[in-house]
Amino acid sequence: MEMYELVVLLLPLAALSGWIAARAHYSKKFLSIQTGPLAQAYRHGLNYLLDEKTDKALAAVEKILEHDQEPLETHIALGNLFRRRGEVEKAIEIHERLMLLTDLSPKHRAKASFELGKDYMGAGLFDRAEHFFTSLRLDPEHGTKALQQLLLIFESERDWKKAIQCVDELASKAKPAHGETRAQFLCELAEEAMNEHRLRDARDLLSHALATDPYCVRASIAKGKLEFGNTEYRQAIDSFKYVETQNPLYLPVVIPHLKNCWERQGSEHEAVEYLDHLYQDFGIVAAAVEVAERILKTKGTSAAIDYLLPVLEERPEPLTVSCALELLVEDRTLVSDRIQKLSTILSTLIAGTTHFHCVECGFSGHELHWCCPSCRYWGSIIPT
Secondary structure (H helix, E strand, C coil): CHHHHHHHHHHHHHHHHHHHHHCCCCCHHHHHHHCHHHHHHHHHHHHHHHCCCHHHHHHHHHHHHHHCCCCHHHHHHHHHHHHHCCCHHHHHHHHHHHHCCCCCCHHHHHHHHHHHHHHHHHCCCHHHHHHHHHHCCCCCCCHHHHHHHHHHHHHHCCCHHHHHHHHHHHCCCCCCCCCCCHHHHHHHHHHHHHHCCCHHHHHHHHHHHHHHCCCCHHHHHHHHHHHHHCCCHHHHHHHHHCHHHHCHHHHHHHHHHHHHHHHHHCCHHHHHHHHHHHHHHHCCHHHHHHHHHHHHHHHCHHHHHHHHHHHHHHCCCHHHHHHHHHHHHCCHHHCCHHHHHHHHHHHHHHHCCCCEEECCCCCEECCCCCECCCCCCECCEEEC
């Protein structure tokens, strides 16, 4: 890509060099004084490109710029190339030099400001980058791109209030590049409030998140956790169950939370009924396994296996097989050492299974992240 960009930079200059040569017989003396170094730089630059000597080609382009009377576009392109190569200081120097020009048009100054903001972001100088992008928020050409860059800055700094303002501004212009939503950032603020024991603020923020996005699974789960911690078990159960209407893919995530609530309330009948519903209607094997384990405690091994056998026939997944073997192991008179060993192997296999993956980039792991650690996309990680 770098070589291609250098070609784009040098070809127009090479064309100018040819034009200069064509006029040589009219003003040979003038051209030898004014354009000799320029024409030589064109030739050297093109030769370096052909030899794939990128660093020397860049140096040649810089020499050309010393003689170029209209350097704006070429300077910007060169600065961008340095930034992509990781030479951010050189990019900043080139773009700052442009900003010092007094005769820049408003359009060109806005373009230089945007590129300088990206340079500062590349250098990790977020406060300086924020200054330039903020000045461009209303610019007709760069406003949307500047808001998207500001959003990245506010996310990196975990300034969720500013991030919300940014998302609101972007709403009428463009879709956020990484799935950012007001509801996700309200959930971030709610988590901060919970960590600081500001539970009323957290509750209000989560209610606001759900009002903003009724399908925000994260808000329902966080609300259920908050209610559980406040011993409001009935409300917590309702919050966790609400995930079913938002996105059933996340139901396996709430099953452990529901189990805790049912244990506190002693709602065994409700637990078995709802978990069986999750298996029958959504095919969630973990729910069927939980039902079998509850039947084991109340009716014994035989009844639990009778419930699990149809599940095994329909969905012979490692989790189901492992549960069936563990039930058999409960009765030592009915199981051999080999089956017991197989149960251990399957349990180890399940422990190493990935539980979540990102639908945007394919990242996988054992923990649910609301913002993908790999591609930084929000709300893209789902249970497998």
